[in-house]
Amino acid sequence: MTTPLIAILRGVTNEEVVEVTGALIEEGFTMIEVPLNSPNAVESIRRIVEAYGDKALIGAGTVLTVEQAEAVAAVGGKLIVSPNMNPAVIKRTKELDMISAPGVATPTELFAAIEAGADAAKAFPADAIPPSTIKAWTSVAPKGYPILAVGGIHAGNMADYLSAGAVGFGIGSNLYKPGKTVAEVRAVAKEMIQTISAL
Numbered sequence: 001m002t003t004p005l006i007a008i009l010r011g012v013t014n015e016e017v018v019e020v021t022g023a024l025i026e027e028g029f030t031m032i033e034v035p036l037n038s039p040n041a042v043e044s045i046r047r048i049v050e051a052y053g054d055k056a057l058i059g060a061g062t063v064l065t066v067e068q069a070e071a072v073a074a075v076g077g078k079l080i081v082s083p084n085m086n087p088a089v090i091k092r093t094k095e096l097d098m099i100s101a102p103g104v105a106t107p108t109e110l111f112a113a114i115e116a117g118a119d120a121a122k123a124f125p126a127d128a129i130p131p132s133t134i135k136a137w138t139s140v141a142p143k144g145y146p147i148l149a150v151g152g153i154h155a156g157n158m159a160d161y162l163s164a165g166a167v168g169f170g171i172g173s174n175l176y177k178p179g180k181t182v183a184e185v186r187a188v189a190k191e192m193i194q195t196i197s198a199l
Contacts (some may be wrong), residue, residue: 004148004168004197005102006031006081007189008061010038011178017044018051023182025056027189033081033170035061036068046075058097061170066092073098081170083124085109087116101148105129110137110147120146122170127152131164137164155195162199 007029012020021032032052036046041060049058059079060072066088069080073096080093083103093100094117103124104110113121123129123137126149134147141147149161150170158169174186 003051003162003199004031004113004146004198005029005147005192006033006079006150006168006170008033008035008170008172009044009152009176010035010061010172012038012044012176014043014047015041015098016182018047019060019182020176020185021048021052021056023053023186024189027186029056029189030077030195031057033059033061033079036064036072037062042071042075045072045077045158049076063089063093065089069093069096069098081122083122085113085116087112089094090116097101103150108135109138110141114142114145120148120167122148122150123166125151126161131160131166134161134166135164155191158195159199 007024034041043116053076057079059077061081063069063080063082069089069092078097081101085102085104090100090102100118101120101122102113102118103122104113110121123134148165148168148170149166151170152175158163176185
């Protein structure tokens with residue numbers, strides 16, 4: 001089974017998003033998230049859905065409201081990721097036939113997300129949620145419920161999170177940040193994919 005890796009393109013511009021996404025997909029990423037606090041984020045999502053919607057699961061991050069989820073759906077996005085756990089956003093996301101991955105930081109939030117219908121939970125920020133915490137969550141969550149570690153993830157700590165029960169990762173500034181060239185992003189993406197493949 002392939003380990004889910006979400007590329008988080010925070011700060012990406014409309015002008016570069018298609019080329020950056022193309023490089024990530026070529027290196028093996030299958031999920032692309034454009035946080036809504038990026039410049040003209042919905043337009044970026046529209047452009048990459050048009051270019052690569054048949055090759056990757058594309059959507060938005062930092063989705064805080066129902067209206068934002070609806071705007072992403074309107075341009076063909078299929079993935080809604082949030083830093084928080086808002087049952088109304090989860091419910092609307094599912095009504096729109098999109099994948100819901102809200103942020104959780106406690107067992108209470110994890111179970112509330114599951115009850116609300118979220119497809120997966122995003123342990124965020126992972127650099128404040130050690131693998132031992134993920135292990136404790138997976139021991140009480142429904143068997144096989146997917147937990148993704150997001151925030152502070154790099155090639156050096158993936159194995160620990162996977163061993164603890166995380167099934168995948170969101171990779172942000174360690175992969176992409178404004179000012180990085182496409183070649184630089186591609187090089188990091190290649191390293192991430194190679195690391196995951198070797199685990």
